[in-house]
Amino acid sequence: MIQSNFYEVIFKRKSIRKYELKPLDIKVQHEIEEFAGAVKPLYEGIKTEIRIVSQGEASGLLSIKAPHYLIITSEKREGYLTNAGYMLQQIDLFLSSRGLGSCYLGLTRPIKVIKKELELEVVMVLAFGNPAEVLHRVHVSEFKRKSLQEITNITAYEQFLEPARLAPSATNSQPWYFTGDNEKIHVYCVKTNLLKALVYEKLNKFDIGIALYHLATAARNFHRGFEFVKEKSAESNPPKGYYYIGTVVIS
Numbered sequence: 001m002i003q004s005n006f007y008e009v010i011f012k013r014k015s016i017r018k019y020e021l022k023p024l025d026i027k028v029q030h031e032i033e034e035f036a037g038a039v040k041p042l043y044e045g046i047k048t049e050i051r052i053v054s055q056g057e058a059s060g061l062l063s064i065k066a067p068h069y070l071i072i073t074s075e076k077r078e079g080y081l082t083n084a085g086y087m088l089q090q091i092d093l094f095l096s097s098r099g100l101g102s103c104y105l106g107l108t109r110p111i112k113v114i115k116k117e118l119e120l121e122v123v124m125v126l127a128f129g130n131p132a133e134v135l136h137r138v139h140v141s142e143f144k145r146k147s148l149q150e151i152t153n154i155t156a157y158e159q160f161l162e163p164a165r166l167a168p169s170a171t172n173s174q175p176w177y178f179t180g181d182n183e184k185i186h187v188y189c190v191k192t193n194l195l196k197a198l199v200y201e202k203l204n205k206f207d208i209g210i211a212l213y214h215l216a217t218a219a220r221n222f223h224r225g226f227e228f229v230k231e232k233s234a235e236s237n238p239p240k241g242y243y244y245i246g247t248v249v250i251s
């Protein structure tokens with residue numbers, strides 16, 4: 001599918017919060033469903049389901065009115081939140097490349113009747129539809145993000161880390177930090193205090209999955225291999241205030 005366009009989309013996508021409330025054409029809805037059914041997981045073997053519901057079928061704090069909402073549910077296994085972020089970011093970029101708007105909604109949940117029908121835990125809701133505001137950024141300077149120096153001590157690999165830097169995250173917290181050497185990028189997530197952790201720990205792990213998908217897309221764009229593994233030495237040596245998620249091996 002149109003995956004090769006995604007690299008360029010990373011440099012212009014943004015969250016869309018105003019939508020035309022008219023439902024998308026059935027043909028377009030089917031195209032999205034088909035794409036959603038084919039997204040690649042970060043970790044094999046975690047059961048997930050993606051379901052699309054309509055306006056009025058999801059609600060919550062900081063929610064947004066949209067004609068459609070995509071819900072990802074998952075089996076609760078190690079890495080499931082990061083896995084879900086990696087999967088959903090494929091859809092976020094696909095929608096943006098297709099001229100459609102989308103916005104993650106971390107505290108929105110499906111209404112009771114829908115929830116009852118779901119077998120697995122609801123991880124995230126993504127609003128989407130025809131945008132009623134400008135869809136894309138024109139220049140990278142329009143992204144409000146930390147500098148590369150604030151999120152990594154690696155001086156090589158800018159072509160992979162710059163796309164990761166631009167990844168969206170809950171409340172734009174950008175909870176990632178990258179260390180490494182010439183072949184590897186170790187990925188860490190910020191530790192939060194107990195109170196913050198109640199809301200942010202899950203969201204932050206999801207955010208890391210989004211950034212990892214941007215990294216994987218950059219690797220593909222430059223015809224390099226992307227593998228995500230665990231490394232004992234990187235796990236036991238996190239930067240202060242961060243914990244280990246995994247290591248990207250670029251080949």
Ligand SMILES: Cc1cc2nc3c(=O)[nH]c(=O)nc-3n(C[C@H](O)[C@H](O)[C@H](O)COP(=O)(O)O)c2cc1C
Nearest residue numbers: 014015062104105106107168169170171172203206
């Ligand atoms: C996991 C996650 C949850 C989010 N939840 C909300 C939300 O509940 N409401 C909202 O308006 N935006 C939400 N956002 C959008 C972020 O605020 C947005 O991605 C961030 O500010 C960066 O802006 P950008 O996406 O336009 O680049 C969420 C984003 C992520 C990744």
